[in-house]
Amino acid sequence: MGDYEETALNLLLLGRTQSGKSATGNCLLGSYEFQSELSFRSVTEDCRLCTILVDNLMRRNGKKLRLEVKVLDTPGYPNSKFNKDIIKESIQKALSQNFKHGLHFAIIVLKADSPLCEEDNQIAQLVKGILGPEWNDFTAVVITHRDIVERAHYNEDKYLQTATEPLQRLLAFVQNRFHFVNNSPDCLKNEQGPLLQKLMGFVRQNNYKVLKFN
Ligand SMILES: Nc1nc2c(ncn2[C@@H]2O[C@H](COP(=O)(O)OP(=O)(O)O)[C@@H](O)[C@H]2O)c(=O)[nH]1
Numbered sequence: 147m148g149d150y151e152e153t154a155l156n157l158l159l160l161g162r163t164q165s166g167k168s169a170t171g172n173c174l175l176g177s178y179e180f181q182s183e184l185s186f187r188s189v190t191e192d193c194r195l196c197t198i199l200v201d202n203l204m205r206r207n208g209k210k211l212r213l214e215v216k217v218l219d220t221p222g223y224p225n226s227k228f229n230k231d232i233i234k235e236s237i238q239k240a241l242s243q244n245f246k247h248g249l250h251f252a253i254i255v256l257k258a259d260s261p262l263c264e265e266d267n268q269i270a271q272l273v274k275g276i277l278g279p280e281w282n283d284f285t286a287v288v289i290t291h292r293d294i295v296e297r298a299h300y301n302e303d304k305y306l307q308t309a310t311e312p313l314q315r316l317l318a319f320v321q322n323r324f325h326f327v328n329n330s331p332d333c334l335k336n337e338q339g340p341l342l343q344k345l346m347g348f349v350r351q352n353n354y355k356v357l358k359f360n
């Protein structure tokens with residue numbers, strides 16, 4: 147135990163149905179814990195927590211860092227079955243049950259080829275409703291389906307220049323904390339490290355602050 151420095155990374159996944167929330171959860175965990183599949187309706191009906199220990203990500207203070215990654219997956223929003231109040235209530239309950247030491251980041255998951263429009267910018271409203279007035283200090287954006295972007299021969303920066311006004315505003319609000327992932331099955335292991343390292347960088351920039359509930 148003395149060989150390791152231990153730290154936690156507590157994350158909440160939010161986004162539309164089929165944006166790739168559960169697949170991003172699996173990428174963060176480096177294994178297939180969450181059910182992720184193609185569907186016309188919302189697949190994930192309840193909030194679900196998964197935890198994993200990651201030992202080989204980085205070093206801190208001359209010791210290996212042992213990272214306890216906790217990921218809370220949530221039903222898609224807007225949802226084909228439940229209204230906003232029910233979704234919000236179930237997420238808030240799960241947050242206070244599972245993250246007693248606080249949350250590092252809520253991650254808004256967006257699919258690279260689904261533009262964030264004014265009408266469906268409700269996701270930012272939901273995050274605000276759940277996290278409160280400091281929401282933008284504790285929010286990051288993960289853009290899935292990077293493979294689509296690559297197939298179109300865009301690099302990430304050039305692709306973001308094509309982003310809609312609501313997405314550009316959201317990214318500015320969250321101080322440009324974003325990361326592109328490719329959650330295709332053969333990429334899971336390669337994508338986990340860069341994603342976790344990026345998030346740990348955001349945590350450091352935030353001076354390891356957490357958002358507490360209750
Ligand atoms: N090609 C590709 N498929 C993805 C990616 N992320 C998610 N998917 C697929 O998109 C579908 C929906 O993903 P899922 O994680 O279930 O979405 P959720 O409803 O937001 O939880 C699944 O078939 C995933 O395999 C990605 O980065 N690239």
Ligand SMILES: [Mg+2]
Binds near residue numbers: 168169
């Ligand atoms: Mg899901």
